[in-house]
Amino acid sequence: MENLQELIESADTLISLEEARIEIFGKKGVLAGEFAKMKSVANEDKKAFAQNLNIQKAKLTDLFDKKKKVLEEKAQEALMVKDGVDVTLFNGFDESGSLHPVQETMNKIIDYFVSLNFSIEEGPLVEDDFHNFEALNLAKHHPARDMQDTFYMNDGTVLRTHTSPVQIRTMLDPNVKPPIRMICPGSVFRRDFDVTHTPMFHQVEGLVVDEEGKISFSHLKFILEDFLHYMFGDVQVRFRPSFFPFTEPSAEVDISCIFCKGSGCRICSKTGWLEVLGSGMVDPNVFKAVGYENVSGYAFGVGVERFAMLLHEIPDLRSLYEGDLRLLEQFR
Numbered sequence: 382m383e384n385l386q387e388l389i390e391s392a393d394t395l396i397s398l399e400e401a402r403i404e405i406f407g408k409k410g411v412l413a414g415e416f417a418k419m420k421s422v423a424n425e426d427k428k429a430f431a432q433n434l435n436i437q438k439a440k441l442t443d444l445f446d447k448k449k450k451v452l453e454e455k456a457q458e459a460l461m462v463k464d465g466v467d468v469t470l471f472n473g474f475d476e477s478g479s480l481h482p483v484q485e486t487m488n489k490i491i492d493y494f495v496s497l498n499f500s501i502e503e504g505p506l507v508e509d510d511f512h513n514f515e516a517l518n519l520a521k522h523h524p525a526r527d528m529q530d531t532f533y534m535n536d537g538t539v540l541r542t543h544t545s546p547v548q549i550r551t552m553l554d555p556n557v558k559p560p561i562r563m564i565c566p567g568s569v570f571r572r573d574f575d576v577t578h579t580p581m582f583h584q585v586e587g588l589v590v591d592e593e594g595k596i597s598f599s600h601l602k603f604i605l606e607d608f609l610h611y612m613f614g615d616v617q618v619r620f621r622p623s624f625f626p627f628t629e630p631s632a633e634v635d636i637s638c639i640f641c642k643g644s645g646c647r648i649c650s651k652t653g654w655l656e657v658l659g660s661g662m663v664d665p666n667v668f669k670a671v672g673y674e675n676v677s678g679y680a681f682g683v684g685v686e687r688f689a690m691l692l693h694e695i696p697d698l699r700s701l702y703e704g705d706l707r708l709l710e711q712f713r
């Protein structure tokens with residue numbers, strides 16, 4: 382029996398332990414052989430013989446179970462070492478990714494307005510006629526609908542042509558009450574494709590609403606000038622009278638050309654100015670559509686791709702969406 386204990390103790394793998402188990406406890410194993418000897422033991426000695434044998438068997442079983450546990454843990458550890466990943470191992474690949482220039486520009490715009498306590502709102506990309514057009518003072522057959530080449534869906538909904546419907550959704554939200562200070566960054570869609578247009582692009586909408594008389598054009602002018610200086614540095618800013626159905630008065634905002642400093646070049650079409658956004662005082666009809674009374678406000682809309690193109694001197698807007706790594710790698 383001594384050597385049987387030795388057999389178990391000397392096993393150093395689960396395989397050799399299993400071999401020991403078969404040899405000791407197996408059908409034709411040592412213990413089975415010992416029990417078989419019972420037959421030839423004298424009757425009066427049978428009890429003591431069996432008792433002794435069972436004690437030995439219990440000891441060996443106990444020893445075997447303990448040894449098995451130890452070897453299983455050892456095997457598990459070895460497996461973890463073998464399959465483990467060395468996170469400190471350097472594989473020679475040291476390139477990191479970067480944000481897409483459109484996202485990076487968007488983040489910069491968002492940072493500015495969030496620092497002034499504007500909230501960030503969202504709306505659906507598939508819009509209904511009411512939110513995308515009608516509530517924004519663009520009645521059916523209004524010629525201004527032609528300004529935006531719309532993707533119409535079969536059920537009368539549209540892919541939103543601008544982020545302005547989020548103005549409407551925010552004002553109609555029962556949990557929202559003026560004063561409102563919001564922006565909505567997001568993608569918009571138009572049937573357009575040339576050097577300055579892609580069918581999907583991004584805008585950041587802005588809306589500020591407060592009690593009647595509290596918001597004036599000078600607030601709009603101040604914030605947009607400050608914003609454009611933050612984005613483009615030391616540029617001149619000018620407001621040009623314009624028309625948007627949802628604002629009255631409306632203004633398009635230009636900056637002095639950042640490439641020729643205003644002397645006139647190919648990018649600013651020799652004018653010295655670059656048009657960068659649309660804005661205005663919220664039209665009373667828009668407030669009427671959402672049931673607001675005795676309020677005033679301003680709104681603006683920024684084209685993110687346009688900003689990214691100007692900031693990074695990207696000549697063709699479409700290249701932003703070609704997924705060409707040679708373009709993207711320049712922004713790492």
Ligand code: DAH
Pocket residue numbers: 542543544545586587625627628658659660661680681682683
């Ligand atoms: N929604 C306009 C567009 O897509 C941009 C715009 C202009 C938004 C003036 C405004 C605004 O909020 O006041 O062309």
